[in-house]
Amino acid sequence: MDMIQVDGLSKRYGGKYVVDQLHFEVPQGEVFGLLGPNGAGKTTTLRMLATLIRPTAGTARVGGVDIRQRPLEVRRNLGIVNGGMGLYERMTGEEILRFFARFYGIEGPEFKRRLAWVDDLLEMGDLLKKQVREMSSGMQQKLIIARAVLHEPPVLLLDEATAGLDVFARRALLDFVAHYRTMGHTIIYSTHVMAEAEEVCDRVGFLHQGKLLFIGRIEEALQRYNTPNLERAFIRAVRGAA
Numbered sequence: 001m002d003m004i005q006v007d008g009l010s011k012r013y014g015g016k017y018v019v020d021q022l023h024f025e026v027p028q029g030e031v032f033g034l035l036g037p038n039g040a041g042k043t044t045t046l047r048m049l050a051t052l053i054r055p056t057a058g059t060a061r062v063g064g065v066d067i068r069q070r071p072l073e074v075r076r077n078l079g080i081v082n083g084g085m086g087l088y089e090r091m092t093g094e095e096i097l098r099f100f101a102r103f104y105g106i107e108g109p110e111f112k113r114r115l116a117w118v119d120d121l122l123e124m125g126d127l128l129k130k131q132v133r134e135m136s137s138g139m140q141q142k143l144i145i146a147r148a149v150l151h152e153p154p155v156l157l158l159d160e161a162t163a164g165l166d167v168f169a170r171r172a173l174l175d176f177v178a179h180y181r182t183m184g185h186t187i188i189y190s191t192h193v194m195a196e197a198e199e200v201c202d203r204v205g206f207l208h209q210g211k212l213l214f215i216g217r218i219e220e221a222l223q224r225y226n227t228p229n230l231e232r233a234f235i236r237a238v239r240g241a242a
């Protein structure tokens, strides 16, 4: 079953389409990489899927639910990690998670159960007791991810989620992605770091100036562009399209 179906999704700012007629599907249990350089339109695409901004044209379904028609239902079924999500400096990790859990109606013993689950999943350790202002950026990112998955959404959208992380935090995140997938969940993993995509993604889409130039399995990309390296494949796809 396709957990995500994207159908002509487009966004225009000013006179320019920054996301232009995207069509793709992501089956349940897949990690789909949305790959492209800065400004390619990755964030805009993920924010439309998360119903944070409205498409100019086209639509998408998440878990069979249309993002335009039933945005609240879509939001319950997904988690998103993307830049600029403020954390309250003086709250502890646990307080922040409790605060957000309430949005999903998760309270009392259910909250405790979920907290133990994310603690185990992400190895939160003492960051649950620390205030945000005492946390490293890697710890803060872990907390942001914990917040996004606390309600165990069947769809997780990760937007440049390893940006700014040190080697340990990055490794923990990539391992988490693989683990979350084995739980049967679906992930869109946006990045400009092709080596990360090679490691965690089942299929990838090459996004350039708002358009998808290629969609397929990593081996297919390497074969089509005749290179053993995904980064070169991306560059060849862009040159071929120019």
Ligand SMILES: Nc1ncnc2c1ncn2[C@@H]1O[C@H](COP(=O)(O)OP(=O)(O)OP(=O)(O)O)[C@@H](O)[C@H]1O
Residues within 6 Å of the ligand: 013, 014, 018, 036, 037, 038, 039, 040, 041, 042, 043, 044, 045, 160
């Ligand atoms: N609110 C906005 N108003 C006008 N233009 C915007 C707005 N948001 C994004 N854009 C433009 O849309 C294009 C795509 O931006 P987007 O953030 O989606 O790219 P991206 O692939 O996520 O890159 P990055 O990794 O740099 O965020 C860029 O040219 C950006 O300047």
